[in-house]
Amino acid sequence: MSLPYFPGCTLKVDAKHxxxxxxxxxxxxxxxxxEMKDWICCGTVFSMTSDDLMLQLASIRxxxxxxxxxxKELIVLCSMCYNTLKRAEKFITEDEENLRKVNDVMYKExxxxxxxVEVKHLLSILKERITFNKIEEKTQKPLKDFKLGAYYGxxxxxxxxxxxxxxEDPDIIENLLKSTGADTIKFPYRLECCGAYQTVNxxxxxxxxxxxxxxxxxxxxxxxxxxxxPLCAFNLDQRQxxxxxxxxxxxxMPIFYFTELLSIALGSGWDKSWExxxxxxxxxxxxxxxxx
Numbered sequence: 001m002s003l004p005y006f007p008g009c010t011l012k013v014d015a016k017h018x019x020x021x022x023x024x025x026x027x028x029x030x031x032x033x034x035e036m037k038d039w040i041c042c043g044t045v046f047s048m049t050s051d052d053l054m055l056q057l058a059s060i061r062x063x064x065x066x067x068x069x070x071x072k073e074l075i076v077l078c079s080m081c082y083n084t085l086k087r088a089e090k091f092i093t094e095d096e097e098n099l100r101k102v103n104d105v106m107y108k109e110x111x112x113x114x115x116x117v118e119v120k121h122l123l124s125i126l127k128e129r130i131t132f133n134k135i136e137e138k139t140q141k142p143l144k145d146f147k148l149g150a151y152y153g154x155x156x157x158x159x160x161x162x163x164x165x166x167x168e169d170p171d172i173i174e175n176l177l178k179s180t181g182a183d184t185i186k187f188p189y190r191l192e193c194c195g196a197y198q199t200v201n202x203x204x205x206x207x208x209x210x211x212x213x214x215x216x217x218x219x220x221x222x223x224x225x226x227x228x229x230p231l232c233a234f235n236l237d238q239r240q241x242x243x244x245x246x247x248x249x250x251x252x253m254p255i256f257y258f259t260e261l262l263s264i265a266l267g268s269g270w271d272k273s274w275e276x277x278x279x280x281x282x283x284x285x286x287x288x289x290x291x292x
Contacts, residue, residue, distance in 0.1 A: 002034035003125065005075035006062060006085065009041050015078070015230040017274035021259035022077050022122060024268040028138065029130050033075065038065050042084045045197075053101055059088030060102055066117045077122050077259070079229035083155035086119045086162050121156065121164050123172055123228060123258070132179040140267035142181030146289050148261075149187050149222035150174050151213065153194055153232045173226060173258060180265035187220035189213045194235040203239070207246050210239045214253050224254040224285060226261065233257065238279045254282040264291050 003026070011019040026033045043058035062085065066074045076082040092099045093115040103112050126135065150173035157163040157170060165172040170191075174184040192213060195206030213236060217225055227233050237255040244250050255278070264270050270292045275283055286292045 002032045003075050004036045004066065004069070004071045004073070005033045005077065005122075006036055006039055006042070006066075006081060008039075008076070008078045008081035010230040011078060014277065015233065015257070017271070017277045018077060018228075018230065018233075018257040018259060020271060021257060021263040021268075021274070025259050025262045025266060028266045028268055029126075029134070031125070031130060036062075036066055036071060036074065037069060042081045043088075044080060044084060053098075053105065056088055056091055057102070057105065059085050060092060060113065063089060063092075063115070063117045063119075064106075064113045067113060067115075071117055073118050073120055075120055075122055075125055077228065079121070079153065079155040079227075080231055082119065082121045082164075083158075083162055089115070089117065089119050090161070121228075123156070123176065124164050126176060127172055132175055135176070135262070135266070136179040138267075139180050139265045141265055141291060143177070143261060143265055143289070143291065144181045145183065146285075146291070147183045147185055147221055147223045148177050148256075149185050149217040149220065149225050150177065150190060150258075151194075151217075151225045151227045151232060151236065152191050153227065153229050154191075154196070155229060157191065173228075176258060177226065177261070180262065182261070185217075185220050185222050187217045187222060189216035194229075194232045196231060196235075199231075199235050199239065203242065204246075206235045206239050207242050210236055210243045211247050211250055214240070214243075215250070218251060218253060222253070224256055224282070226256050226258050228258055240280055252280045254278065254280050254285050256282060 023033055039062055092102055099115055157167055160167045177184050195209040198205035233255055240252050
């Protein structure tokens with residue numbers, strides 16, 4: 001039986017390797033992903049104004065379409081999409097007045113939404129449904145002697161009631177990586193913001209954050225970082241070019257989606273097309289570790 005999932009926009013373009021590797025991994029784990037029909041952009045950022053109903057509607061419309069497709073549990077890969085959709089879910093399921101207002105707005109479309117869809121991140125599915133023990137059993141190419149740092153950023157853990165793991169000291173990504181044989185290192189900046197959308201009009205902020213985060217990881221012994229957020233991946237990977245220009249002591253570091261490394265460990269391998277979607281070429285470190 002397939003698991004319905006919401007891809008979001010970036011996974012169809014700049015983070016295509018995230019989607020491709022996730023699809024491969026879930027096939028191997030006998031829980032294939034099936035893209036939901038008629039999805040639209042999640043809205044990207046959840047409105048910080050609780051009474052601004054219109055800014056919630058993009059996310060809510062996706063949940064409505066999932067409900068129309070009889071989807072009870074919607075899987076999300078992108079951390080930003082997860083956070084935006086999960087907060088929309090809570091917006092309507094925890095306040096009957098909000099649900100009534102949503103249905104009033106969409107009344108002319110002859111639609112009624114019941115708020116029956118639960119949003120789940122793929123990491124939670126791997127932990128709770130697949131289990132890390134099963135992933136360890138299915139690992140064919142262990143990531144042994146590969147020192148990896150899990151970078152959570154903001155959106156998997158904040159606000160606290162959205163968190164997929166312990167708010168202040170998560171280890172869900174570390175435990176996933178350990179199940180594949182990797183060595184994991186908790187470094188000081190693993191929960192810090194990457195600079196997010198400052199990358200659009202204030203690049204100096206994200207360049208500074210990239211320097212601080214990657215330096216923190218390197219000083220702690222990490223050889224690469226692992227994330228689940230396309231925006232974090234962009235800031236920490238693509239911004240390394242400008243970071244190296246701004247900080248002469250900066251050394252570049254590969255950035256992976258957790259599903260890329262799972263694909264290698266579970267035997268589906270490394271797709272050569274993924275390399276071009278990375279700014280820092282990950283293949284040298286993968287060859288050094290005899291993983292490709």
